[in-house]
Amino acid sequence: MSSGAFFYALCMGAAGSSLGALLSKNVFRAAIFFLITLLCVAGLFVGLSAEFVAAAQLLIYAGGIAVVILFAIMLTTRLGRKPLAAGAHHVVAGYVVALSAFLTLSAALLERKLSSKAASSTMAEIGPALLGAYAAPLEVAGILLLLSLIGATAIAGSGKPRQE
Amino acid sequence: MSTTPVLLLSAWLFAIGMAMIITRRNGILMLIGTEFLLNAANLNFVLFGHSYGEPSGQITTLFIILVAVCEVSVGLAILIKVYHHYRTIIPDQIAELKEK
Numbered sequence: 535m536s537s538g539a540f541f542y543a544l545c546m547g548a549a550g551s552s553l554g555a556l557l558s559k560n561v562f563r564a565a566i567f568f569l570i571t572l573l574c575v576a577g578l579f580v581g582l583s584a585e586f587v588a589a590a591q592l593l594i595y596a597g598g599i600a601v602v603i604l605f606a607i608m609l610t611t612r613l614g615r616k617p618l619a620a621g622a623h624h625v626v627a628g629y630v631v632a633l634s635a636f637l638t639l640s641a642a643l644l645e646r647k648l649s650s651k652a653a654s655s656t657m658a659e660i661g662p663a664l665l666g667a668y669a670a671p672l673e674v675a676g677i678l679l680l681l682s683l684i685g686a687t688a689i690a691g692s693g694k695p696r697q698e
Numbered sequence: 699m700s701t702t703p704v705l706l707l708s709a710w711l712f713a714i715g716m717a718m719i720i721t722r723r724n725g726i727l728m729l730i731g732t733e734f735l736l737n738a739a740n741l742n743f744v745l746f747g748h749s750y751g752e753p754s755g756q757i758t759t760l761f762i763i764l765v766a767v768c769e770v771s772v773g774l775a776i777l778i779k780v781y782h783h784y785r786t787i788i789p790d791q792i793a794e795l796k797e798k
Contacts, residue, residue: 545703552714552734561724568730571711575737578704582748587740587756587763594763599733599770606726606774610781621723623790628720636713643705643742648749659753668757675764682768690775 541581548574561607569600586657704745711738725777725787729770736766 548571555567572595579588622628664672715734722728740759747755781787 542703545707548707549710552711555730555734556714556718556721561726564727564730568733571734572737575711575741578707578741579744582704582744584744584748584756584759587744587759590760590763591740594767595733595737598767602770602774603726603730606778609778610726610787622721623723625721628717631720632713632717635716636709639709639712640706643709644702648701648705648746660756663753663757664760671761675761678768679764682772686771686775689772690778 537581541578544574544577544581548578561611562604565600565603565607568603569596572596572600583656586660701745701749704741708738708741708745711735711741723788723790725780725789726774728789729773729777733766733770736762 551567551570551574555564555571558564558567572591576588576591576596579585579591711734715731715738718731718734719728722731740762743755743759743762745755747753747758777787780792784792786792
């Protein structure tokens, strides 16, 4: 299979699985569709020669966020009782807003041609930039990550232990 | 390799995320919707960085992924806490913030 066909297949896979996540009645299944979308987008990043971002997407999104979401679904599902409510409301309004957003965005994005064969930046450029021009934002992001993880642990872990 | 399908896909993912936030009633699915929005932005940043030959597109994407991790961890922690308190994670059914 040529790389172009593979690229289109990844695009179609991401579009289809995201639609599945929107329409799925089951929360667990929607999370799995979300995971498939993330994997397809990571493949597209490789196609756009952003290998490091693809690796970060796989490690952080597919390995971290998706697993944490699955854990949260399991923790908030009462086993053996009625399944987790996954219904929809405001369906017509939501789809109209989403469709108009899609049309507006695609019209704006397709307005001008992007060159598709420009020299892409590699890890050898990104690393020095992260430690040079972007060092301050990187430190701030690290502090934000530390604070939010401590805060999440404090929020979810506080409270009395369950009496059995 | 044409850039058109990627641009269309990013618009599509944004629309899907928006529809999920508006229509789904479950708190976790609304969080997944915001992740779709962030992924659409990531895709565009990487694509534009690629076509202009700039490393800043990929660097911005890395920062967005980092902020998404923070958002999801805190959001899910709050959802688990809300579930322990109200036994539901449907935002419409949670009318008060204060214990009666």
